[in-house]
Amino acid sequence: MATSTTIPITHETPRVLLYAIERIVAISAVRRACIVTQKVFETMVKGDHFTKSDESPVTVGDFAAQALISQIIHTVFPDDPIVGEEDASELYSPEKKEILHNITSIVNEGLTADRLDYEKEDWAIGLGRDISPQEVRENIDRGKHNGGNVGRMWTIDPIDGTKGFLRGGQYAVCVSLILDGEPVVGVIGCPNLPHDLNNPEGKKGWIFSAVKEQGAQRFTINGLDPIPLGMPSVSPESIVVLESVESGHSSHSFNSRVRELLTLKEPSLQMDSQAKYCSLAMGRGHLYLRMPTRPDYEEKIWDHAPGALLIKEAGGQVTDSRGKQLNFGLGRTLGKNYGVVACGSEVHSRVIDSVQAALEESRERAKMN
Ligand SMILES: Nc1ncnc2c1ncn2[C@@H]1O[C@H](COP(=O)(O)O)[C@@H](OP(=O)(O)O)[C@H]1O
Ligand SMILES: [Mg+2]
Ligand SMILES: [Mg+2]
Ligand SMILES: [Mg+2]
Numbered sequence: 001m002a003t004s005t006t007i008p009i010t011h012e013t014p015r016v017l018l019y020a021i022e023r024i025v026a027i028s029a030v031r032r033a034c035i036v037t038q039k040v041f042e043t044m045v046k047g048d049h050f051t052k053s054d055e056s057p058v059t060v061g062d063f064a065a066q067a068l069i070s071q072i073i074h075t076v077f078p079d080d081p082i083v084g085e086e087d088a089s090e091l092y093s094p095e096k097k098e099i100l101h102n103i104t105s106i107v108n109e110g111l112t113a114d115r116l117d118y119e120k121e122d123w124a125i126g127l128g129r130d131i132s133p134q135e136v137r138e139n140i141d142r143g144k145h146n147g148g149n150v151g152r153m154w155t156i157d158p159i160d161g162t163k164g165f166l167r168g169g170q171y172a173v174c175v176s177l178i179l180d181g182e183p184v185v186g187v188i189g190c191p192n193l194p195h196d197l198n199n200p201e202g203k204k205g206w207i208f209s210a211v212k213e214q215g216a217q218r219f220t221i222n223g224l225d226p227i228p229l230g231m232p233s234v235s236p237e238s239i240v241v242l243e244s245v246e247s248g249h250s251s252h253s254f255n256s257r258v259r260e261l262l263t264l265k266e267p268s269l270q271m272d273s274q275a276k277y278c279s280l281a282m283g284r285g286h287l288y289l290r291m292p293t294r295p296d297y298e299e300k301i302w303d304h305a306p307g308a309l310l311i312k313e314a315g316g317q318v319t320d321s322r323g324k325q326l327n328f329g330l331g332r333t334l335g336k337n338y339g340v341v342a343c344g345s346e347v348h349s350r351v352i353d354s355v356q357a358a359l360e361e362s363r364e365r366a367k368m369n
Contacts, residue, residue: 018211018214019177019184019185019211019212019214021076021123022077022177022184022185023185023187023209023211024118024121024123025072025073025076025077025123026073026175026176026177026185026187026209027118027187027207027209028072028116028118028119028124028127029068029069029072029073029175029187030069030173030174030175030187030188030189030207031116031189031207031221031222032068032069032072032110032111032113033064033065033068033069033110033158033173033189034173034189034191034205034207034221035110035113035221036061036064036065036068036106036107036109036110037061037064037065037158037159037165037171037173037191038191039106039109040059040060040061040064040106041061041165041168044059044060044061048060049162049166050090056162057162057163057166058086058090058162059159059162059165059166060099060102060103060106061106061158061159061165062085062086062158062159062162063086063088063091063103063136063140063158064103064106064107064110064158065110065158065159065173066084066085066086066139066140066143066156066158067103067107067131067136067137067139067140068107068110068111068139069084069156069158069173069175070082070084070139070140070142070143070156071107071111071126071131071135071139072111072126072127073154073156073175074139074142075125075126076123076126077152077154080152080153080154080177081145081151081152081153081154082142082143082145082153082154082155082156083143083145083146083147083153083154083155083156083301083302083332084140084142084143084144084155084156084157084158084302085143085156085157085158085300085302086140086143086158087140087141087143087144088136088137088138088140088141091103091136091137091140092137100133100136100137101133103133103136104131104132104133104136107131107136107139108130108131111126111127111128111129111130111131112127112128112129112130115127115128116222116224117224118224143156146331146332147301147328147329147330147331147332148181148329148330148331149180149181149328149329149330150180150181151179151180152177152178152179153177153178154175154176154177154178155174155175155176155178155301155302155305155306156174156175156302157172157173157174157175157274157300157302157303158173159171159172159173160172160173160174160273160274160302160303161272161273161274161275163245163246163272164245164271164272164273165272167245167272168192169192169245169271169272170190170192170193170271170272170273170275171190171191171192171272171273171275172188172189172190172273172274172275172278173188173189173191174186174187174188174189174274174302174303174305174306174307175187175188175306176302176305176306176309178301178305178328178329180329181327181328181329181330182212182328182329183212183305183306183308183309183328184211184212184309185209185210185211185212185309186208186209186210186211186305186306186307186308186309186310187207187208187209187210187306188207188208188209188274188275188277188278188306188307188310189205189206189207189208189221190205190206190207190208190273190274190275190278191204191205191221192204192205192275193205193206193275193278193279195220197284203220205220205221206218206219206220206221206278207219207220207221208229208278208281208306208310209226209310210229210306210309210310210312210313210314211313212309212313213313214313215228215229215313215314216228216229216281216309216310216313216314217229218278218281218282229281229282229310229313229314230314230315231280231281231283231311231314231315231316231344232283232344233344233346234286234344234346234347236262236347236350237262237263237264237265238266238286239262239264239266239286239287239343239347240264240266240267240268240269240285240286240287241255241258241259241264241266241268241269241285241286241287241288241289242268242269242270242271242276242279242280242285242286242287242288242289243255243268243269243270243271243276243288243289243290244270244271244272244276244290245270245271245272246272247293248293249290249293250289250290250291250292250293250339251291251292251293252268254289254291254358254362255268255289255291257358257361258289258351258354258355258358261354261357261358262350262351262354269284269285271285274303274304274306274307276288276307277306277307277308277310277311277342278307278310280311280314280316280342280343281310281311281314281316286343286344286347287341287342287343287347287351288340288341288342288343289339289340289341289351289355290339290340290341291321291339291355292337292338292339295337297337298333298334298335298336298337299333299334299337299340300332300333300334301328301331301332301333301334304318304326304328304334304340305328307342308326308328308342311342315344315345316342316343316344316345316348317342317343317344317345317348318340318341318342319340319341319348319352320334320338320339320340320341321338321339321340321341321352321355321356321359322338322352322356323341323348323349323352324338326340339355341355
C-alpha cells in the first residue's frame with residue numbers, strides 16, 4: 001500500500017499523512033460514482049425508479065454507485081465494515097436480471113474509467129478490473145453493517161437526495177470514515193453544484209473533503225488543486241437559512257418561525273441533499289436547519305456524517321436542536337430525532353435559543369389543542 005499521496009492535504013501542512021490513503025480512496029470512489037450517476041441521469045427515462053418499502057425512491061444510479069464505492073473501499077481496506085444506505089434484496093429475482101446486468105455495466109464503466117494521477121499509486125490496483133453481477137450484489141450488501149461506537153467503519157450514501165437527482169436538482173455522493181463513533185474523513189461529491197453561483201447554467205461539479213483536525217477543502221470534479229474552506233462570519237440579521245426542498249424531510253413551517261424569531265429578512269435557500277452542508281461550508285447560506293416532521297423518523301448516519309465533519313473542519317458547529325453533539329455511534333441512525341442545526345460558531349447559541357423558543361411555542365399550542 002502507498003504511504004504518500006500526490007494531493008496535498010492543504011497547501012501548508014506537509015506534517016499530516018494520517019488518513020491520507022483513506023481520504024484519497026474516498027475521493028477516487030466519490031469522483032467515479034459522480035461520473036456514473038451523471039451518465040445514469042443523462043440516459044434515464046423520466047420517472048425511472050423503484051419504490052422501497054418506506055415509499056422512498058431508489059434508482060439504478062443508487063445501486064451502481066453503492067456497488068462501485070463499496071468495491072473500491074473494500075479492495076483497499078478489506079477488514080473495514082461498511083454502513084451503506086442500499087441493499088441488494090431487490091436484485092435477486094429472475095425478472096430483475098436485466099436490471100442487474102445494466103447496473104453491472106455501469107459499475108464496470110466507473111471502475112475502468114481513465115485514472116487521474118493520484119489513482120496511479122499502489123492502492124489503486126483494484127481499479128481497471130471488471131466485476132461480475134454477483135460481485136455487484138455482494139458489494140451492495142456489504143453495506144448492511146449495523147454501526148456502533150467501536151473501531152472503524154465507513155458510511156456510504158451513494159445518492160443522497162434521490163428525489164433531487166430524479167428532478168435534475170441537487171444530489172450528493174457521500175462517503176465517510178468513522179472511528180469509535182466519530183467521523184474522521186468525509187468526502188461529498190456534488191455533480192450539479194455550479195462553479196459560479198452567479199452562473200447556474202455554467203460549469204458544475206464540486207468535490208468536498210474533510211479530515212479530522214486537518215481542515216476541509218473543495219476542488220472541481222477532475223481538478224487537483226484544493227481550495228481550503230473556512231466559513232465566513234455573518235451578522236445575525238443577514239443569515240440565509242438552508243433547508244430541504246422536500247417538506248416531508250424537514251419542517252418548513254418550523255423554519256419560518258425560527259426565521260421570524262431571528263428577524264431574518266433573506267428568503268430560505270431550498271436544496272436537496274448534503275449539498276446543503278457543502279453550500280454552508282462555502283458561505284452560500286449560513287444556517288442549515290432540519291427539524292423533524294414525524295416523531296418516529298430517525299435520521300440516518302450516512303445523511304450527516306461527512307457533512308457534519310465538513311462543517312466542523314470549516315470552522316462551524318453542528319449539533320441537534322438542544323445544542324448536543326450528533327451521536328454517530330448508536331447504530332445506523334442518530335437515534336431519537338431532535339433535529340440538526342449547522343451554522344457558524346459565532347451565531348450558534350443564538351440560533352439554538354430561537355429554536356428552543358419555537359419548540360416551546362409548539363408545545364404550548366399542542367397543550368391547548
Ligand atoms: N421523514 C423523513 N424525515 C427526515 N429525513 C428523511 C425522511 N424521509 C427520508 N429522509 C431522508 O432525507 C434524505 C434527503 O434529504 P434532503 O431532504 O436534505 O435532500 C434522504 O436521503 P436519500 O435521498 O439518500 O434517501 C432520506 O434518508
Ligand atoms: Mg434513499
Ligand atoms: Mg441520504
Ligand atoms: Mg441515498
